[in-house]
Every structure is written in structure tokens, then in C-alpha cells.
Amino acid sequence: MPLRAPLLDVDGLLRGEGLHAVGGGRPPLGRLAATIALGAMLNGAVMGSFGGHGLQAAYSALKMPALLVLAALLCWPNFWVVNRVLGLGADFAAATRALLSAQATLAVTLAALAPVTAFFHASTESYEFVKLLHFAVFGVASLAAQRTLARHYRPLLARDRRHRVALLAWPTLYFFVAGQMAYALRPFLGNPRLPTTFLRDPWWGNVYVDLGWAVRGALGF
Amino acid sequence: MVIPFAPRRGPGAGPAQGLSGESLPMSGWLKQLDALLRGEHTRKDDLQEGRVGLAARRLVLLGLLLGAVYGAGMGLYAAVGGRDGGWRHMASAALKLPLLFLLTLLVTFPSLYVFSALANSRLRLRETLRLLVASITVMLGVLASFAPVTAFFTLSTDSYRFLLFLNVVFCGLAGLVGLGFLLRAIRLVFPNEKGSPEDGGRARRIFRVWLLLFGVVGAQMAWILKPFVGNPHLRFEWIRPSRAMNFFEFVLRSLTNDWY
Numbered sequence: 453m454p455l456r457a458p459l460l461d462v463d464g465l466l467r468g469e470g471l472h473a474v475g476g477g478r479p480p481l482g483r484l485a486a487t488i489a490l491g492a493m494l495n496g497a498v499m500g501s502f503g504g505h506g507l508q509a510a511y512s513a514l515k516m517p518a519l520l521v522l523a524a525l526l527c528w529p530n531f532w533v534v535n536r537v538l539g540l541g542a543d544f545a546a547a548t549r550a551l552l553s554a555q556a557t558l559a560v561t562l563a564a565l566a567p568v569t570a571f572f573h574a575s576t577e578s579y580e581f582v583k584l585l586h587f588a589v590f591g592v593a594s595l596a597a598q599r600t601l602a603r604h605y606r607p608l609l610a611r612d613r614r615h616r617v618a619l620l621a622w623p624t625l626y627f628f629v630a631g632q633m634a635y636a637l638r639p640f641l642g643n644p645r646l647p648t649t650f651l652r653d654p655w656w657g658n659v660y661v662d663l664g665w666a667v668r669g670a671l672g673f
Numbered sequence: 674m675v676i677p678f679a680p681r682r683g684p685g686a687g688p689a690q691g692l693s694g695e696s697l698p699m700s701g702w703l704k705q706l707d708a709l710l711r712g713e714h715t716r717k718d719d720l721q722e723g724r725v726g727l728a729a730r731r732l733v734l735l736g737l738l739l740g741a742v743y744g745a746g747m748g749l750y751a752a753v754g755g756r757d758g759g760w761r762h763m764a765s766a767a768l769k770l771p772l773l774f775l776l777t778l779l780v781t782f783p784s785l786y787v788f789s790a791l792a793n794s795r796l797r798l799r800e801t802l803r804l805l806v807a808s809i810t811v812m813l814g815v816l817a818s819f820a821p822v823t824a825f826f827t828l829s830t831d832s833y834r835f836l837l838f839l840n841v842v843f844c845g846l847a848g849l850v851g852l853g854f855l856l857r858a859i860r861l862v863f864p865n866e867k868g869s870p871e872d873g874g875r876a877r878r879i880f881r882v883w884l885l886l887f888g889v890v891g892a893q894m895a896w897i898l899k900p901f902v903g904n905p906h907l908r909f910e911w912i913r914p915s916r917a918m919n920f921f922e923f924v925l926r927s928l929t930n931d932w933y
Contacts, residue, residue, distance in 0.1 A: 526821040533818035536710035537811065537850055629822055636829040658830035 462487065465556055468603050472553055475607055479549035484556045491559025492517035498566045499640045502573045502582055508642040511650050515637045520555060523630040527622065534621050538614045547615070550604030551622065557600040561593035579644055586641060635659035705735060706814050709807060712854075729799075732806050733775070739813035740771025746823040747901045750836055753828060765911050766901045770816075773898050774809045777891040784886065788879045794859075804858055812851025819843040834927055836902050841924070848891065852884045896920035 461483065464470030471480045496516030500508035531551070535544050572585055601619075608615045634640070638652055708714065709732075748766030752759055786801055796804060826839055859880050895901070900913055 526825050529821060530815075530818040533710060533815050536707055537815065537854065539711060541707075541711055625822065629825065632826060632829060656829045656831060658826075658832050658835055661830070661832045661835050 462560055465553060465560065465600075468553075468600070472549075474604050475546060478545060479552055481552070484552040487556040488520055488552075488559045489517045491556070491561075491563040492520050494566055495559070495562035496640065498570050498573070499586060500642055501570070502579070502641055503577075503644045505642055505644075505648050508639070508648045511648070512640045512642070515640060515650075519630065519633050519637055520559070523626060523633045524551075524555065526629050526633075527625045530625055531618065531622050534618050538617055540608075540612060540614060540618060543608050543611065543615070546604065546608055547618065550601055550608070553604055554597040554601040558593045558597040561596040562589065565589050565592065579641075583641060632659050635662075705731075706739070706810075709735075709810060710814060712857075714807060729803050729806050732803070732810050736774070736806065736810040736813045737771045739810065739817040740774060741767040742817045743813070743820045743823065744768070744770030744901065746820040746827065747840055749824055749827045750833070750902050751900075761911075762900075769898050769901065769912070771813065773891070773894055774813060776898075777887060777894045778805055778809055780894070781883070781887050781890050785880075785883050788883055789859075792879065804855065808851045808855035808858075811854045812847045815850045816843060816847040819847070833902065837927065840902060844895075848888060852887065856880065856884070892920040896923065 461471045461480075465472040465484075465487065468474045471483065493513045493516060496512035496514070497509045499516070500510070500512030502508075531547075532544075535541060535547060540547065569582075569585060569589060572582060576582065605615060605619055609619075635657060636651075636655055638655075639646070639649070642648060744767035745763050747770065748763035751762035782802065782805060785805065786798055789796065789801055794801070823839065823843065827836060830836065896919055898912060
């Protein structure tokens with residue numbers, strides 16, 4: 453992804469300038485949505501390509517943006533209500549810009565790290581290693597997104613400290629939902645020992661319950 | 674959670690409208706909810722003069738609608754997967770959830786009114802009731818905002834205990850917000866100039882205890898009105914009250930038993 457793509461102004465997004473300037477009025481929704489979609493698609497395609505599976509790459513390229521968008525849509529009504537109850541309605545456009553810019557930064561960072569993950573895909577056959585690598589990549593991308601979020605929220609917090617509550621509530625709910633969404637939409641990476649499918653059969657299951665059982669199993673209960 | 678005062682409306686702004694039942698510049702339930710959440714109907718000046726500019730009937734309707742939305746999300750668990758009762762679970766939960774909040778209010782309202790009058794509150798009986806109904810509608814608004822998340826988890830998970838836990842957490846969070854809304858408003862209706870600071874503090878402590886009572890009664894009321902989510906091993910019933918156990922005992926047992 454070229455960093456100076458003028459249409460999306462990725463450089464401006466990362467620096468908080470131009471179209472993506474902090475406190476810059478109505479957020480450029482179309483550009484942000486396109487950035488999220490393209491970055492996520494690229495990341496998804498690279499993820500799914502592990503082991504040379506072109507079909508899995510195509511599936512994951514479709515599912516990754518769906519994951520980010522659906523998780524955000526599910527949490528949106530609650531963010532609206534929380535902002536209203538806290539009396540932060542006047543800053544809602546700026547808060548929206550902050551959230552979308554953070555998601556776009558996540559997508560851009562994932563895309564920027566795609567060459568790294570592609571390199572490891574090409575140079576190792578270890579599925580477990582590559583899975584850990586992708587977790588680490590998501591972790592780093594989340595940190596980058598947090599930086600953008602903090603940058604946009606700094607003036608909001610200076611205006612009204614109640615923004616802290618909304619700032620805490622959104623990621624808590626979002627990551628809780630996104631975790632389950634990622635589990636429901638699996639596979640993304642694609643276990644090479646399993647056939648390539650769009651979704652697993654059965655697709656449903658609870659990531660937190662299954663994690664709980666895994667931890668219990670690991671501890672010997 | 675402490676929710677500070679809502680900002681005052683500037684000069685030239687119109688009188689409180691919307692849920693007051695008078696001439697209504699805005700239409701749509703969403704806008705009415707927006708105004709309520711922002712505290713436009715529980716402004717400092719109105720409350721200190723003993724006024725709560727809300728029509729209880731309209732507020733109750735809004736609350737019923739919001740509660741039904743979340744209740745439908747709760748009952749979805751039994752509706753999918755072809756369990757006994759099917760879509761009747763959704764209808765049952767959609768009806769019972771707003772009823773849960775209103776019945777809890779009815780049971781606890783007399784005691785709040787007595788405490789409030791003893792503390793020289795500026796709100797009379799009708800205004801106190803309106804304020805409580807407003808707080809409950811705020812609670813239901815917050816709960817309804819969790820409905821998409823609840824519905825998603827319902828569709829993607831088979832674990833009954835997890836869903837129970839999730840619903841309890843969301844109801845608890847919504848309850849905290851609604852009661853915070855009430856607490857903020859109540860702090861405005863105590864006479865500052867007459868009573869001593871100790872009186873005001875004592876009165877606020879009384880209200881906090883009442884809020885605890887509301888939570889406890891609400892939890893037990895949920896137990897009486899169950900099922901909402903619907904145990905997959907039991908057949909459908911519109912209501913399944915059980916006096917052998919209570920809500921708190923059930924939660925304790927659920928946390929110490931296996932997840933399934």
C-alpha cells in the first residue's frame with residue numbers, strides 16, 4: 453500500500469493532518485471506509501495465502517473487512533447511547549472521526565506488515581509459528597490504532613474528562629465482540645491439515661468458553 | 674458511576690418539549706430517547722423548582738419499546754435451534770423485560786417516596802414517579818443499545834450459561850447508568866439552603882441504600898418472571914417462578930458449577 457496514496461491520504465491519516473486532521477469537522481467517511489476495507493482485504497489475502505492456498509486467500513480477503521465492520525456496527529448503538537448519557541453529544545462527530553481513524557490506522561498497519569508476514573509464510577512451514585506471528589502483528593497494529601485514537605481524543609479529553617468513560621467503554625466492548633466475531637468467521641489463516649472452507653462446520657462456538665476449557669485443560673483440571 | 678449535570682440550554686432555546694406531551698417539534702422515538710438521555714427533561718432549574726417536564730405515559734411507551742427490543746434479543750436463543758416453544762420465547766421475553774423494570778419500580782416506589790418526603794424533597798409524588806420512570810427508560814435505552822451484541826452472541830454460541838452471564842452483565846451495566854442518571858437528578862432536589870450539609874449527606878446515603886434495594890428487588894423479580902433466555906433442557910413456559918431457590922443462590926451455583 454503506497455503511503456502517499458493521494459486519494460485516501462494515508463500519510464495524513466498517520467500524522468493526523470489534512471483530510472484526517474484532528475478536530476477537522478465532519479470525518480471523511482468514504483475515504484476512511486475505503487482505507488479500512490483495502491487494508492483489511494490485503495491483510496486477509498496474505499493471511500489466507502499460507503501454504504499457497506489461493507482460495508483461502510480469497511475467502512480471508514472477503515472476511516477480514518467484514519470482521520472489522522460488523523464488530524464496529526454491533527457496538528455502535530452502545531457508543532451512541534454512552535456518549536448521549538454522558539452529555540458528550542456535541543463531540544460525537546469528533547469521537548466518530550477518532551474511532552474510524554483508529555480502525556483505518558489498524559488496517560493500514562496490517563497492510564504495511566503484510567510483506568513481513570508474506571516473507572515468513574514463504575520461509576516456514578510451521579502453522580503454529582505463523583499463527584503466533586499473526587497474533588503479534590494484530591497486537592502491533594492495535595497499538596498503532598491506539599496512538600491515532602489517543603491523538604484524536606486528546607482535545608476531547610481536555611474539553612471534557614467524561615470522554616474517558618466512552619474511551620474505555622468502546623474498546624472493551626469492541627474487542628469482546630471482535631474476538632467472538634473472529635472465531636465465528638474462522639478460518640482466516642487456514643490450518644493446512646484441514647480442508648479449505650469459507651467457514652468451519654459448525655461455524656458457531658464461543659471463543660471465551662472454549663478458551664476457558666483450554667486453560668482448564670492446560671492446568672490439568 | 675457519577676454522571677454530572679447536563680449542560681444548560683442557551684438563551685433563546687425553547688421550553689422543554691418532546692416527552693412533555695405538548696407541541697412537539699421533533700418526531701420519532703429515537704429523537705425522544707436522545708433528548709431524555711441528554712438530560713433535557715431533567716434540567717437543574719426544573720428539578721430545583723420541583724418540575725419534571727415529562728409525560729409519564731409517553732415515557733412508559735418508549736420504555737416498553739426499548740425493553741421489547743432487548744427482550745427479543747434475549748429470547749432469540751430459544752427461538753433459533755428449533756427448541757420447544759420457538760418464537761414464543763422471543764415474544765415472551767420481549768413482553769416480560771419491560772414488565773420486569775416496571776414491576777420493580779412499583780414495588781420499590783412507595784419506600785422511595787417516603788424517604789424522599791422525609792428528606793424534604795422538592796418533588797411531590799407524581800414528579801417523583803415521573804423521574805423514576807425517566808430513569809428506567811434511560812436504563813432500557815442503554816440495554817437496548819446492547820441488543821445487537823446480545824443477538825450476535827446468541828446466534829453464534831450454544832452455551833446457555835455464557836448467555837445468562839452476558840445478560841446479567843449487560844442488565845447490571847444498564848442498571849448502573851440508569852441509577853446514576855437518577856442519582857444526579859436527586860442531588861438537585863434536596864434543599865441546600867435550609868438543611869445542613871450533614872442532612873444533605875444523610876439523605877443522599879438513604880437514596881444510595883434505596884438504589885441497592887432497587888437492584889436486589891430487580892434481580893429477584895427477574896427470577897420470578899423467568900425464563901428470559903430459556904434453559905434448552907426445559908420446555909417452553911410463559912413464566913416459571915420458583916420459590917425453592919432465589920436469584921443470588923442461582924448465580925452463586927452457576928459460577929461454581931461447570932460451564933457447558
